[in-house]
Amino acid sequence: MVANMETVGYVVRPIASEAELKKVIEINMVTLPEHYPYFFWYEHFELWKDIFLVALVGENIVGYNMCRIEYGLGHVRRGIVKQGHVVSIAVLPEFRRRGIATALMVNAMNAMKDKHGAGEVYLEVRVSNEPAIRLYEKLGFRKVKILKKYYLDGEDAYLMAREL
Numbered sequence: 775m776v777a778n779m780e781t782v783g784y785v786v787r788p789i790a791s792e793a794e795l796k797k798v799i800e801i802n803m804v805t806l807p808e809h810y811p812y813f814f815w816y817e818h819f820e821l822w823k824d825i826f827l828v829a830l831v832g833e834n835i836v837g838y839n840m841c842r843i844e845y846g847l848g849h850v851r852r853g854i855v856k857q858g859h860v861v862s863i864a865v866l867p868e869f870r871r872r873g874i875a876t877a878l879m880v881n882a883m884n885a886m887k888d889k890h891g892a893g894e895v896y897l898e899v900r901v902s903n904e905p906a907i908r909l910y911e912k913l914g915f916r917k918v919k920i921l922k923k924y925y926l927d928g929e930d931a932y933l934m935a936r937e938l
């Protein structure tokens with residue numbers, strides 16, 4: 775689960791404390807337009823710690839991936855399936871293009887599958903968010919459908935998913 779990437783100098787591991795949760799929220803505030811009430815963050819921290827991951831460079835949190843587990847109609851599998859849902863992922867600008875988001879995604883997907891028995895993983899992403907869409911496609915996600923006016927400002931989302 776823990777990826778210790780000495781060569782590029784970062785570590786990915788589950789979130790460990792409420793103090794770390796506060797750092798994660800600070801990163802969300804400066805990297806994404808989608809923010810959430812504290813209880814929503816805390817719920818994920820409490821219920822799905824092993825798929826709520828942080829990336830550290832030295833002592834500092836530089837990225838996070840907050841996920842949850844749901845049951846729903848499959849996006850890539852048939853019938854009702856256990857699904858991992860990537861709710862929010864971000865890496866601070868000065869630490870991008872080092873593979874940190876890839877490590878956050880791969881570790882979360884492995885835990886979704888191995889610890890929770892999830893059969894697929896899905897997420898929503900702005901249709902204009904090229905970097906994120908490329909990241910997900912590189913990881914084997916496919917665009918499943920467009921969710922019209924998904925965001926508060928009226929932008930559409932792609933729902934992207936892959937099997938686990």
Ligand code: ACO
Pocket residue numbers: 805806860861862863864865866869870871872873874875876877897898899900903904905906908909910912
């Ligand atoms: N332009 C084009 N392709 C990119 C870019 C970019 N700016 N950034 C990443 N990619 C693609 C590339 O294929 C890259 O591989 P490469 O570097 O070998 O070419 C691949 O993604 C993997 O990149 P990583 O280094 O693992 O990704 P990074 O750590 O830079 O983080 C992220 C990517 C999370 C999208 C980052 O840019 C970010 O925090 N953006 C703002 C927040 C955001 O948009 N989050 C996703 C919202 S959707 C959701 O949360 C479900």
Ligand code: ZN
Pocket residue numbers: 859860861897898
């Ligand atoms: Zn979502």
